[in-house]
Amino acid sequence: MPWDLDNDRPIYLQLMERIQQDIIAGVYKPGDKIPSVRDLALDAAVNPNTMQKALAELERNGLVYSQRTSGRFITEDEVMLKKMKMQLAKEHIQQFFEKMHQLGFRDEETLEMIQDALKGERQ
Amino acid sequence: MKPILECQGLTKKYGNFFALSNLNLTLERGQIIGLLGPNGSGKTTLIKLANGLLTPTDGHIIINSMSPGVETKKIISYLPERSYLNTHMRVEDILTYYVDFYENFNLSRATAMLKDLEIDTHARLRSLSKGTKEKVQLVLVMSRDADLYILDEPIGGVDPAARDYILQTILTNYTENATVLISTHLISDIENVLDSVVFLQYGQLVLNATVDEIRSQRGKSVDALFREVFRC
Amino acid sequence: MLGKLIKYDLKYGYKIILIVHAVLMVACIMGRFVLNKVDFRAPSEALGAMLAIFIALFALLIAGVSFATCAVIAVRFYRNLFTDEGYLTWTLPATPLEHLWSKIISGVIWYTFDILLCYLGLLILVTGDNVVSLYTQIAPEMTEALGMSFSSFTLYIVLFSLFSTLASVIMIYASITIGQLFPGHRILGAIISYFALSFIIQIFTLVCMLLFNLFPYVGDTMTGSTASHYLFSSLGLGVLLITITAIPEYFITHYIMKKKINLI
Numbered sequence: 350m351p352w353d354l355d356n357d358r359p360i361y362l363q364l365m366e367r368i369q370q371d372i373i374a375g376v377y378k379p380g381d382k383i384p385s386v387r388d389l390a391l392d393a394a395v396n397p398n399t400m401q402k403a404l405a406e407l408e409r410n411g412l413v414y415s416q417r418t419s420g421r422f423i424t425e426d427e428v429m430l431k432k433m434k435m436q437l438a439k440e441h442i443q444q445f446f447e448k449m450h451q452l453g454f455r456d457e458e459t460l461e462m463i464q465d466a467l468k469g470e471r472q
Numbered sequence: 473m474k475p476i477l478e479c480q481g482l483t484k485k486y487g488n489f490f491a492l493s494n495l496n497l498t499l500e501r502g503q504i505i506g507l508l509g510p511n512g513s514g515k516t517t518l519i520k521l522a523n524g525l526l527t528p529t530d531g532h533i534i535i536n537s538m539s540p541g542v543e544t545k546k547i548i549s550y551l552p553e554r555s556y557l558n559t560h561m562r563v564e565d566i567l568t569y570y571v572d573f574y575e576n577f578n579l580s581r582a583t584a585m586l587k588d589l590e591i592d593t594h595a596r597l598r599s600l601s602k603g604t605k606e607k608v609q610l611v612l613v614m615s616r617d618a619d620l621y622i623l624d625e626p627i628g629g630v631d632p633a634a635r636d637y638i639l640q641t642i643l644t645n646y647t648e649n650a651t652v653l654i655s656t657h658l659i660s661d662i663e664n665v666l667d668s669v670v671f672l673q674y675g676q677l678v679l680n681a682t683v684d685e686i687r688s689q690r691g692k693s694v695d696a697l698f699r700e701v702f703r704c
Numbered sequence: 705m706l707g708k709l710i711k712y713d714l715k716y717g718y719k720i721i722l723i724v725h726a727v728l729m730v731a732c733i734m735g736r737f738v739l740n741k742v743d744f745r746a747p748s749e750a751l752g753a754m755l756a757i758f759i760a761l762f763a764l765l766i767a768g769v770s771f772a773t774c775a776v777i778a779v780r781f782y783r784n785l786f787t788d789e790g791y792l793t794w795t796l797p798a799t800p801l802e803h804l805w806s807k808i809i810s811g812v813i814w815y816t817f818d819i820l821l822c823y824l825g826l827l828i829l830v831t832g833d834n835v836v837s838l839y840t841q842i843a844p845e846m847t848e849a850l851g852m853s854f855s856s857f858t859l860y861i862v863l864f865s866l867f868s869t870l871a872s873v874i875m876i877y878a879s880i881t882i883g884q885l886f887p888g889h890r891i892l893g894a895i896i897s898y899f900a901l902s903f904i905i906q907i908f909t910l911v912c913m914l915l916f917n918l919f920p921y922v923g924d925t926m927t928g929s930t931a932s933h934y935l936f937s938s939l940g941l942g943v944l945l946i947t948i949t950a951i952p953e954y955f956i957t958h959y960i961m962k963k964k965i966n967l968i
Contacts, residue, residue: 356693556791
């Protein structure tokens with residue numbers, strides 16, 4: 350099943366996000382070996398060079414590391430993974446607030462609405 | 473490493489009409505490249521010149537540092553936009569034909585792919601549907617261990633499932649040193665598998681950039697950019 | 705490479721060629737059988753008419769078989785090189801020269817096969833006891849009229865035909881190749897080219913015969929030697945001229961194949 354990709358943003362960025370997502374969702378666990386570039390590219394139905402670039406970027410960020418002969422692995426650095434999780438969470442929150450701004454809500458109002466929503470859920 | 477294809481001042485004239493006009497272009501190895509442009513922009517002329525099916529009016533086209541000839545035909549695997557097989561032949565006869573003429577034809581790979589596609593090798597080509605014939609041709613072309621694959625409109629008339637299989641086939645079979653040049657007008661379908669795109673218009677180069685360059689610099693897909701440049 | 709190309713050229717249409725020649729052979733064997741049943745010693749008008757039809761039928765049959773052979777050679781050349789199939793043919797790792805010679809050699813092979821089988825068929829047809837004994841009666845007259853025995857006469861004709869196969873094949877190919885310079889009217893162009901080339905050769909033959917004084921003098925009685933002399937000199941000249949014209953045809957064909965291929 351080809352991965353769902355947007356049309357207007359660089360493909361390698363989207364591939365990075367998707368892999369990060371998979372790590373958080375537990376598809377890959379810390380220390381897991383990730384499939385080869387070719388297999389991942391086939392799975393995503395994207396160009397292997399682009400997948401290569403995405404993985405190289407992830408490697409640069411320290412999220413994956415490669416062992417010369419045996420391939421690429423997810424980092425076992427829990428702190429790093431937690432940091433990434435926080436980072437992504439922050440981004441989501443930021444996006445959410447931006448959307449609320451566009452709808453004309455001030456931050457305080459938004460916060461109140463969130464609390465109300467949570468209360469509603471608990472009942 | 474030497475580029476797989478180089479055009480230097482490449483020009484092809486038909487009467488007074490310039491099908492290609494002073495084209496300078498270099499294609500590197502290990503890439504999947506989209507050759508895009510409206511009808512009559514010179515895509516097919518460029519492809520025919522690369523395959524030695526036409527002779528340039530002026531300039532040069534160089535494949536792996538050679539002019540088109542026997543040696544370049546050995547390393548180019550070409551899928552024309554039309555059905556080029558003798559329809560009286562059986563699929564198995566065509567396989568033998570390819571084995572006879574192309575040293576780099578990988579018979580077991582072809583047989584495996586035909587089996588995947590559930591194509592009967594005893595069948596005569598003429599008894600197959602148009603889409604199946606196209607698949608047979610693609611299998612033949614992709615089963616060669618070529619340096620340059622040139623695919624002219626490979627996904628033109630096929631259904632989405634077949635299109636996915638074709639893209640899979642291309643992705644699976646090309647190797648790190650091989651270049652795949654795909655001419656098409658259905659960009660959105662193949663955009664994700666391309667490294668870069670070459671836009672032609674009126675026989676001239678309009679743009680030669682990687683897909684991610686286009687997306688990050690212009691904030692839009694190649695498809696959208698194409699529609700903008702060639703508003704038709 | 706040349707060998708492989710020839711193999712596939714011969715593979716194409718071999719069934720048609722074999723079938724039409726098999727039909728010819730069967731017809732000749734049956735004809736021999738029929739001729740052996742006819743009583744030539746009782747000549748009648750009905751017998752004459754029947755024989756005339758019989759001869760005409762066989763002439764038509766042989767012409768038809770030879771035409772079918774020619775057609776297979778021409779169609780193979782055209783389809784393999786100038787239709788969609790050309791996209792595969794021209795991207796094989798072979799030179800235009802190899803393609804041309806593959807087609808020439810395979811064409812000559814079929815042509816020679818056709819001539820030999822037609823000759824063989826005729827031999828089968830006319831060597832029945834009945835015809836042979838009839839011929840023995842008129843043999844001296846025939847030899848007198850032709851200036852040589854009838855069998856050597858036919859053998860000469862066959863040799864002339866065999867000599868001209870190469871040139872005939874090249875002429876067919878040259879016509880088709882020139883025809884493909886007219887996009888949109890390729891087949892028409894080929895047919896016109898063929899007639900134009902034949903016409904040129906005939907004009908040449910005529911001119912040469914006038915120049916070399918090969919026409920029999922008007923008013924002279926035709927003796928055997930003059931008749932065959934006339935026939936063979938004009939035939940020989942024809943073969944010579946078709947061979948000479950085949951040389952530029954060959955080079956033109958090769959040039960177009962090398963530089964001017966333009967598949968639609």
